[in-house]
Amino acid sequence: MKNLGKPVPKDLDKHKELAKAITGLSGSPDLDFQNTEIAFSHLSDAELKRSCRLFGLMNRHWLVGLGAKIGVPAIKLKLPFVESVVKNTIFHQFCGGTTLLETQETIDKLKEKNVLTILDYGAEGKESEEEYNITMNETIRAIQFAGKSDAVPVVSSKMTGLVSNALLEKLQSGEKLTSAERRDYRSLLKRIDAICYNASINNTAIFFDAEESWIQDSIDHVVTIMMRRYNKKKVVVYNTLQMYRTDRLQYLIDSFELAEKRGYLLGAKLVRGAYMEKERERAAEMGYPSPIHPNKTATDEAYDAGIQFCLSNYEKIALCNASHNEKSNWLMAQFIAEKKLPKSHPHLNFSQLYGMSDNITFNLAYAGYNVAKYVPYGPIAEVVPYLIRRAEENSSVTGDMSREFKLVQKEIKRRGI
Numbered sequence: 001m002k003n004l005g006k007p008v009p010k011d012l013d014k015h016k017e018l019a020k021a022i023t024g025l026s027g028s029p030d031l032d033f034q035n036t037e038i039a040f041s042h043l044s045d046a047e048l049k050r051s052c053r054l055f056g057l058m059n060r061h062w063l064v065g066l067g068a069k070i071g072v073p074a075i076k077l078k079l080p081f082v083e084s085v086v087k088n089t090i091f092h093q094f095c096g097g098t099t100l101l102e103t104q105e106t107i108d109k110l111k112e113k114n115v116l117t118i119l120d121y122g123a124e125g126k127e128s129e130e131e132y133n134i135t136m137n138e139t140i141r142a143i144q145f146a147g148k149s150d151a152v153p154v155v156s157s158k159m160t161g162l163v164s165n166a167l168l169e170k171l172q173s174g175e176k177l178t179s180a181e182r183r184d185y186r187s188l189l190k191r192i193d194a195i196c197y198n199a200s201i202n203n204t205a206i207f208f209d210a211e212e213s214w215i216q217d218s219i220d221h222v223v224t225i226m227m228r229r230y231n232k233k234k235v236v237v238y239n240t241l242q243m244y245r246t247d248r249l250q251y252l253i254d255s256f257e258l259a260e261k262r263g264y265l266l267g268a269k270l271v272r273g274a275y276m277e278k279e280r281e282r283a284a285e286m287g288y289p290s291p292i293h294p295n296k297t298a299t300d301e302a303y304d305a306g307i308q309f310c311l312s313n314y315e316k317i318a319l320c321n322a323s324h325n326e327k328s329n330w331l332m333a334q335f336i337a338e339k340k341l342p343k344s345h346p347h348l349n350f351s352q353l354y355g356m357s358d359n360i361t362f363n364l365a366y367a368g369y370n371v372a373k374y375v376p377y378g379p380i381a382e383v384v385p386y387l388i389r390r391a392e393e394n395s396s397v398t399g400d401m402s403r404e405f406k407l408v409q410k411e412i413k414r415r416g417i
């Protein structure tokens with residue numbers, strides 16, 4: 001292994017040592033994630049109260065479960081009032097708009113506070129060639145829109161909106177594809193190439209989301225081809241690595257070695273991962289070892305070690321630290337301060353989802369770091385799976401208040417409203 005910056009050990013015990021080493025850094029970034037005044041300065045009193053009511057409702061686990069069961073068919077059946085109720089509540093909290101044009105207001109509002117936007121056309125789980133082409137065209141339209149804006153550096157895409165899950169799974173299994181499947185695979189490569197090419201000529205980057213482990217190898221394969229093609233001089237294409245997986249720290253190191261060997265730059269968006277329960281259930285049902293770390297501490301250690309690895313090699317790896325975890329965001333800011341790295345370097349990026357963790361986003365932006373909100377948009381029926389994931393993330397089985405609910409309440413108290 002050459003030129004890897006700080007050497008990163010290959011097994012979990014050593015990851016732990018690394019995580020401890022990061023906490024030992026002494027730099028003190030000019031940040032306060034508890035400052036709710038900065039965090040919510042973009043919201044009027046009425047908007048803040050509206051968020052508070054919504055987080056209060058989402059906090060109830062049974063209500064979220066019921067909403068997911070009844071709401072999805074009601075939207076699909078186009079029942080009267082359902083769309084407008086969803087649009088004015090949960091959609092308004094977590095999405096930028098139903099069309100690109102509608103998101104402009106959100107983009108402008110964020111930019112006023114120095115926060116950039118990552119546009120994400122919310123299509124996933126598509127099943128026909130016609131639908132895949134619609135997703136591709138929408139993504140390219142978003143890229144062209146981003147190319148004209150200094151507030152939108154990145155567009156995000158889900159490969160599951162561009163090809164069937166079944167094909168991704170079969171590709172990964174190593175089974176021989178039929179001739180129709182080979183044709184579909186070639187179509188996927190063409191769609192992805194059109195997206196990446198458009199990103200490269202529009203001076204915009206493109207993120208590919210990470211999905212379930214049984215289709216992720218196929219996604220990694222395609223994204224790696226694109227990184228090799230488009231990341232020669234600067235980073236256009238980013239892959240996503242879910243650090244809750246036991247193999248991902250090693251995969252990060254291997255991806256970097258490959259990029260070095262083949263002469264391109266690595267784009268790495270790091271997340272913890274959104275499908276933990278599903279992953280564990282499938283592994284138990286099918287009798288293979290779970291690919292997920294055994295506990296939260298192990299995931300956190302792998303995540304922070306991954307961040308440290310990317311930062312140690314920041315000239316050759318463009319990092320997006322995509323997390324709502326205060327410590328992981330703090331560690332990166334601390335590293336940048338300690339090593340006196342330029343805060344605005346294009347490879348040093350933070351991101352949180354729109355409508356969540358404003359305390360992290362707006363305080364990072366206030367202190368001058370590169371930070372962007374991930375802003376999904378699209379017709380209500382398209383973004384429903386995304387909205388359900390957000391509602392579940394903010395609900396509580398035990399009745400404890402969610403992180404977001406507490407923060408909004410703290411600011412309401414501070415404003416005395």
Ligand SMILES: Cc1cc2nc3c(=O)[nH]c(=O)nc-3n(C[C@H](O)[C@H](O)[C@H](O)COP(=O)(O)OP(=O)(O)OC[C@H]3O[C@@H](n4cnc5c(N)ncnc54)[C@H](O)[C@@H]3O)c2cc1C
Nearest residue numbers: 209210271272273274295296299322323324325352353374
């Ligand atoms: C900008 C952005 C983009 C994203 N893109 C993707 C994507 O492409 N693919 C994707 O899968 N997710 C994506 N996510 C979601 C992300 O994976 C996490 O689900 C979510 O952000 C919560 O993790 P956290 O880092 O914010 O922090 P935390 O709230 O500290 O961590 C929660 C996460 O820790 C892990 N965890 C919790 N309990 C355990 C346990 N007992 N054992 C092991 N691990 C545990 C899980 O991953 C859980 O989601 C994205 C998030 C953001 C902010």
